[in-house]
Amino acid sequence: MLLPRCKDSHRSAAREPDRAKVPANIYTAPMLASAELVNYLPVALIFVMAIIFGAVNLIGTSILGPSRTGGEKSDTYESGMNPIGTARRRFNIRFYILAMTFLVFDIEIIFLYPWALDFAQLSPGSPEATLFLGRILFFIAMSVIAYIYAWKKGVFRWD
Amino acid sequence: MPPWLPQLIASTVVILVVLHICLGAAAYLILLERKICAWVQDRIGPNRVGPMGLLQPLADGLKLFVKEEFMPKGVDRVLFTLAPILTVIPAFVGFLVIPWAGMLDLGDYGTVAVMGADLNVGVIYLVAVASLGVYGVGIGGWASNNKYSFLGGLRASCQMISYEIPMGLALLCVVLASGTLLPQEIVRQQLDGQWFLVQQPITALIFYICLLAEANRAPFDLAEAEQELIGGWHTEYSSMKWALFFMGEYVHVIVGSAFFATLFMGGWSLNPFWGWDLPAGGAWWMILLQFGIVLGKVFALIVLTMMVRWTLPRFRFDQLMKLAWEGLIPLTLLLVLMTSFFVYFGITSWLWVGSLGCLGLLWVLLPVLPRSADPNRRIPLVGSRFSPAE
Numbered sequence: 001m002l003l004p005r006c007k008d009s010h011r012s013a014a015r016e017p018d019r020a021k022v023p024a025n026i027y028t029a030p031m032l033a034s035a036e037l038v039n040y041l042p043v044a045l046i047f048v049m050a051i052i053f054g055a056v057n058l059i060g061t062s063i064l065g066p067s068r069t070g071g072e073k074s075d076t077y078e079s080g081m082n083p084i085g086t087a088r089r090r091f092n093i094r095f096y097i098l099a100m101t102f103l104v105f106d107i108e109i110i111f112l113y114p115w116a117l118d119f120a121q122l123s124p125g126s127p128e129a130t131l132f133l134g135r136i137l138f139f140i141a142m143s144v145i146a147y148i149y150a151w152k153k154g155v156f157r158w159d
Numbered sequence: 160m161p162p163w164l165p166q167l168i169a170s171t172v173v174i175l176v177v178l179h180i181c182l183g184a185a186a187y188l189i190l191l192e193r194k195i196c197a198w199v200q201d202r203i204g205p206n207r208v209g210p211m212g213l214l215q216p217l218a219d220g221l222k223l224f225v226k227e228e229f230m231p232k233g234v235d236r237v238l239f240t241l242a243p244i245l246t247v248i249p250a251f252v253g254f255l256v257i258p259w260a261g262m263l264d265l266g267d268y269g270t271v272a273v274m275g276a277d278l279n280v281g282v283i284y285l286v287a288v289a290s291l292g293v294y295g296v297g298i299g300g301w302a303s304n305n306k307y308s309f310l311g312g313l314r315a316s317c318q319m320i321s322y323e324i325p326m327g328l329a330l331l332c333v334v335l336a337s338g339t340l341l342p343q344e345i346v347r348q349q350l351d352g353q354w355f356l357v358q359q360p361i362t363a364l365i366f367y368i369c370l371l372a373e374a375n376r377a378p379f380d381l382a383e384a385e386q387e388l389i390g391g392w393h394t395e396y397s398s399m400k401w402a403l404f405f406m407g408e409y410v411h412v413i414v415g416s417a418f419f420a421t422l423f424m425g426g427w428s429l430n431p432f433w434g435w436d437l438p439a440g441g442a443w444w445m446i447l448l449q450f451g452i453v454l455g456k457v458f459a460l461i462v463l464t465m466m467v468r469w470t471l472p473r474f475r476f477d478q479l480m481k482l483a484w485e486g487l488i489p490l491t492l493l494l495v496l497m498t499s500f501f502v503y504f505g506i507t508s509w510l511w512v513g514s515l516g517c518l519g520l521l522w523v524l525l526p527v528l529p530r531s532a533d534p535n536r537r538i539p540l541v542g543s544r545f546s547p548a549e
Binding site: 038039040041042043045046047049050051053054055057058060061062064065066067068073074075076077078079083086087088091095098099102105106109112113116117119120121123124125129130133136137140144147151155156157158 | 163166167170171174178223224225226227228229231232233240243244247248251252255275276277278279283284301303304305306307308309313316317320321323324327328331334335336337338339340389394395398399400402403476477480481484485488489492495496499500502503504505506
C-alpha cells in the first residue's frame, strides 16, 4: 500500500522561498526542472561536441605529426627491459572481489536516493516518517551485516 | 514560440561559454600548476615563453599537436584509439548540471536557468557521468599491452570505484538535508540558510577527499605513480592522445571543484551563515556577478587542490584501499544515519552539532575497536632479512 505524500506538510512549508527577497517573477517560473525530454537535448549536444573534439584532435595530430617506425621502436616501454610475453595475463583475484563488493554498495546507494527524496518531504516526527526511518534502518543494517562479513573475509585487506 | 525554447537557447550559450572557459582554463591551469609547484619547491618555474611564461600553454599545445602519434606493436588498435575519447567525454559532459548563476530574468520570455541543462535528475546525472571516466582509464591501460599500463589501469579502476561509494553517500547526506536533487534548489537553500560546508563539515571534507581520488589527483595518483609504474595507464600514449588524457584530468578537477562549490559552498552565496545573501536570480548584471563569484570559488578550490598535490606525499595502494573501505565508507554510513535522524526530528540546521558529535564518537570508539595487524609495524633489524650481521 502506498502512503499518502504529505506535500503540504509543515516541513515543505518551511522550505518555501523567501519571496520578499527577489522579484516575484523569478519564482513564478517553476524552479523545478520539468520532466520534458527536450531538456535532455543539451546532453546530446555536448556528447556530440565532446566526440567531435576528441576525434578532430586525434585525426589532426595523426595527419600533422611525423611517422617513422623500425627497429626496437615499436616495443612497449617497460623501463628499458625487453618486454617478455603479453601484458594481458591473469591478475589478482582481489580486484574482482572488490568490484563485486562495489556493485553491492553502489546499488544500495541508488536505492537510497529515492528514499531520501521522499523522506525529506515527510513532516518530521509523523508516523509515515517513523515508518520510513525504520525501513531504511533495516535496509542499512542488512548492508552493514554484508559489509562486516566482507571485512571479516578479508576483502579489504590489501597488504 | 514554444515555452522550452528560451531555456534551450540559454543552455546552448552556457555550454559554449563554459566549454571554452574549461578548455582555456585547463591549458592555463597546467601553467599555474607548474608555477605553484615551482613556488613550493623554491624554483622559478616556466618563464621563457612570453612574459612570465604566459605563452607556455600555447607552445606546449602546438608541440603536442605536431608530435608523432605512435602505436607500439601488440596494442589493441581500436580500444587504444578509443580510450582517450572515452576519457574526454565524461569530463566534458559533467558540467551541464552545475548552476553557474541564478535564474536569468528575460522579461516577456520568462526566466531561464543559467546552466547547461535543466535536468530533473540533477546531481545524479553528474555522479553517473563522472563514474564513466573509469572506462577510459581501464581500457587505455588494458589496450596498451604494457604491464605497467595494465597495472596502472587496474589500480585506477579499483580506486575510482572504491571512492565512488563514500562520494555517493556523502552526496546522499546533502540530498537528505536539502530534500531535492536539483542543484539550483540546493544552492537556493544555502542562500536562504547556511552553507552545507558549515552545516555538514565532515561530509564536505569526505566529499572533497573523494573528488581528489576520483580525479586521480595526488595524494591519490597511484595509477600514475612515476616511481613504480612509469606513467601508469598512459605510458604508451603520445601526442594528442596523451594530451586528451591530461586535459580530461584537468577538466575533471574543474568540474569537481564546481560541483563542490555548488553543493557545499552555496554557488554564488556570499554569506556562509544565516542572514543577508544575494538573490536567487535577476537581470543580466546580477547573473554576471554571480557567475564571477562561482568562478572565483572554483578557482580557489583548484588552487587548494594543487597545493594539496604539492604538499602531501602519495599513498601506498593498501593504505588507499584501507582509507576508502575501512575508513570513509563506515564513516559516511554513520553520517547518513545521523543526518536521517536529524531530518526525522526536523532540526537540519543543527547538523553541524551531529557532524562534530560523529567525530567525537570516533575519537572515543577508535582506540577500543578491534584492529587488524598494522602493515606499517616496525620489525627489529636484528634477525630480520635486512640484518647486516647475517
